[in-house]
Amino acid sequence: MIYWFTGQPGHGKTTLAKALIAHLNDQGIEPFHVDGDDLRALTANADYSRAGREANIRRAQTIAHYLHNQDRFVVVSLVAPYRDLREEFKAATGLTEIYVHTLEARGREAKHASDYEAPVDNFIDIDTTGTSVSESLAALLQQL
Secondary structure, three states: OEEEEEOOOOOOHHHHHHHHHHHHHHOOOOOEEEEHHHHHHHHOOOOOOHHHHHHHHHHHHHHHHHHHHOOOOEEEEOOOOOHHHHHHHHHHHOOEEEEEEOOOOOOOHHHOOOOOOOOOOOOEEEEOOOOOHHHHHHHHHHHO
């Protein structure tokens, strides 16, 4: 299973992904976490152009696909602003796409992708506006 968290920076993707990982650990499942910020740091990719973002997305997809093929649970938290890349990967793997968003300003607005394309089909919608991590996780688990 691949759980792919997408959304703008600061909206709660990684926080909610880590909460899901803790929940899965409690269930005896040890998922692998692919985080966009960690991946960028590891590969020294500071390019936030479309080409740089696509390279980061493709790396995350390759890692997630490999682990998925090894029967591992994978949790990905990545802005991944381009719907076509997410849809292509969703079709290839059957991943669960989780769109995390908020109306609150959280201090990472300068890093937002101006060309972000929200999902339109076959996704779980999690609005973190005014909700705690535990409330958001409960909403996610209910929809899973």
